[in-house]
Amino acid sequence: MSPFRSEQDAFQFLLLVIAVAVATAVAGILGNGWTAFATLVSVVASLVVGVRLGRRSVESESPERSTATATATATAGVPGLALLVVAPVDLADRSLAREVVAEEGTRSVRAVLFAPEENLGEPASQRAAELRALLVEFDVTAQVIAVAQADVEKAVAAELRDGHIDHVFVATHRQGHSEFPAEEELVHAIDRASDTPVVAVAFASS
């Protein structure tokens, strides 16, 4: 989290500072200036170490994915920004889920995964279920569907029409990948078709 990256991050940083300030003030009132100083240093050091360890444990987690369960929508109704995720099926993994969760205030996700029609079927459904389970693991309400590549614009339009979507998040392969030009065109098409803000993020193939 960098407080200069976005307003949301700056606000979260402010809340963190308030928490640290309250702890320091209480220590200062109960003890003296040096007690407050020691509390400030230990709280800040704990936060820095905690954040680093947390980040490292997330990064080192095995890529194994949990299977979809009926608890997928257990957190439904939680307020916050609603995100529409559009991604090729082969990018629907933990990296995508983590990036989606990192989007400011994301609490609810509707995801449209797409693949060439001939590749739709059990593997695509499995990927959709896995992505949903990963998002739920991050405490985000998730609904994921898989559609044919030819129908993706139609599916996105339907999602934008039906659900209250605050942001659209499009995952693409990196520049140079054979699918990138088509995905870049898809990003522009979605952007043209709606007033909803669109963010495109390039991922390495998993």
Add this chain to the structure above:
Amino acid sequence: MLFGSFFAAYFFARVAVPHEFWPPLRPGTTEPFELPVFLALINTIILVTSSVTVHWAVTSLKRNYRAGLIAGLSLTAILGLAFLLIQIREYMRIGFSPRDEAFGSTFFALTGLHGAHVFMGLMFLTFALMRAMKGHYSAKHHLGLELPVIYWHFVDVMWIVVYVMVYVV
């Protein structure tokens, strides 16, 4: 950096200069300098509330709720102005000046520097409010709003540090 150097001066005055009490005694008396801690607490609440209202303004814009944007920015500007007016009133009645020892100098330097930042932030937010009233921002394009709001949160963070270090601890 600027705040860091002012804080360094404050802590130096506090730690390196031998004082029996902090705030120190007024020269030639047995009465210590007194800080209006409660008034500063009210100012802290005002400034934290203003960060919440400005956050609401940005969130409203992202949801295309323009009334929330205008209301949030207006409330923030009013709260920022209230903060400055209370601080001016505090300066007028505080009973010491920047010439009163290192304590007075560092107190006015820190709070004055912060007040100057609040004033600038208030200007930025007022311009942002005027632009918002003209419909200049959208859910997709609002960098011109987001930057002054980040600045405002920074001003709030600095005040919390100033409040805890100068008034409370």
